[in-house]
Amino acid sequence: MTSHPEYNEKTTATEVADAFSDRIRNKNVVITGVGPNSLGEALALAIAAHSPAKLILASRTKAKLEEVLKKISTGRPEMSSKIELVILDLASQKSVREAVAQILGCIDHIDILINNAGLMMLKQEFTGEGIELQFGTNHIGHFLFTNLLLEKLCREVGSSQGEAGSTKIVNVTSAGHRLSPFRFQDYNVDGKPVPDEEQPPAAMIAAYGKVDTYNGWIAYGQSKTANILFSVALNERFRSRGIVSYAVHPGSIWTGLGRNLDEQGTEILAKTGTYWKSIDEGAAPMLVAALDPALDGPPEPNRVYISDCQIAEAAPWAIDTDAAKRLFELSVELVGIDTA
Numbered sequence: 001m002t003s004h005p006e007y008n009e010k011t012t013a014t015e016v017a018d019a020f021s022d023r024i025r026n027k028n029v030v031i032t033g034v035g036p037n038s039l040g041e042a043l044a045l046a047i048a049a050h051s052p053a054k055l056i057l058a059s060r061t062k063a064k065l066e067e068v069l070k071k072i073s074t075g076r077p078e079m080s081s082k083i084e085l086v087i088l089d090l091a092s093q094k095s096v097r098e099a100v101a102q103i104l105g106c107i108d109h110i111d112i113l114i115n116n117a118g119l120m121m122l123k124q125e126f127t128g129e130g131i132e133l134q135f136g137t138n139h140i141g142h143f144l145f146t147n148l149l150l151e152k153l154c155r156e157v158g159s160s161q162g163e164a165g166s167t168k169i170v171n172v173t174s175a176g177h178r179l180s181p182f183r184f185q186d187y188n189v190d191g192k193p194v195p196d197e198e199q200p201p202a203a204m205i206a207a208y209g210k211v212d213t214y215n216g217w218i219a220y221g222q223s224k225t226a227n228i229l230f231s232v233a234l235n236e237r238f239r240s241r242g243i244v245s246y247a248v249h250p251g252s253i254w255t256g257l258g259r260n261l262d263e264q265g266t267e268i269l270a271k272t273g274t275y276w277k278s279i280d281e282g283a284a285p286m287l288v289a290a291l292d293p294a295l296d297g298p299p300e301p302n303r304v305y306i307s308d309c310q311i312a313e314a315a316p317w318a319i320d321t322d323a324a325k326r327l328f329e330l331s332v333e334l335v336g337i338d339t340a
């Protein structure tokens, strides 16, 4: 259970940051995917209000990062020297490596990492390495980013601060993970045959038929399943090292996420929400995951998913420990690293 069972879909990030102000003060925080009117902006604004030691904003568009920095600095000029802007294109493994090098040059440990960046596409596109763009950006880019930073994250372990939960990794997922299990036999979603357990749920098959060609919704769903499986794997792998991870659904918020959808896609997206949150409300569950001391212990897989600021139930395929291990191994292969 969280410390605030009364928090719900209307709770704001501002409110959560106020409640856990002492968990932000003097901490090093890294957020990916930051631009105006995005969840990353709401996260950055809420955290900047409580004097972190360093706030690193990593995203792919410099002008958007600068706009958010300006917004923060207008109210809090003292924050300008504590904020680092980092160009990070998660769809390029070279860019991820360069971003990590820059980050490692300005902090010596990380307390909170919020892997928030993401995109939604209907057409099949690929990263520089030939990986389907939604999987490649939403999961693989963050996988490489996180693992390259783990050396920093792990440095705390064994120190006086190396308790469970001393480093929180929040992976921003979506209720859209229910659209598809991870397709190990077909991760680029080319429409190759997959075993029954990797098939989308019956409602998706009824709507779209069997996946025999690219389907952007399935690809988004599998990438968001991958975000949850990554949290499961991190908790399993780094259980003894002070690293704790949660996967968080922010809710339904009108941001730039639907920018690549056509009219029909936008109509479909509009039907997915019952209550449309402000960005401050959308960012709240990520801050509950990052800051609430009641969530400091590594969660069991069935308690890894957070929605509307409370622990919630994820689809079974997203919390399967074998799938989490398999995805971790596949991801290592796709990014070519030795893991910590």
Ligand SMILES: NC(=O)c1ccc[n+]([C@@H]2O[C@H](COP(=O)([O-])OP(=O)(O)OC[C@H]3O[C@@H](n4cnc5c(N)ncnc54)[C@H](OP(=O)(O)O)[C@@H]3O)[C@@H](O)[C@H]2O)c1
Residues within 6 Å of the ligand: 032, 033, 034, 035, 037, 038, 039, 040, 058, 059, 060, 061, 064, 088, 089, 090, 091, 092, 116, 117, 118, 119, 137, 172, 173, 174, 175, 249, 250, 251, 252, 253, 254, 255, 256, 257, 258
């Ligand atoms: N909004 C919702 O209703 C909703 C619901 C469920 C889950 N989510 C999740 O919430 C997260 C944040 O999304 P949002 O709603 O705030 O959408 P958004 O306004 O589109 O923000 C996404 C952010 O990710 C960045 N980004 C996209 N591709 C990137 C790349 N290759 N490398 C680095 N950064 C990249 C974008 O940068 P640019 O602007 O520079 O492209 C932007 O800053 C995503 O993971 C999304 O899946 C959102």
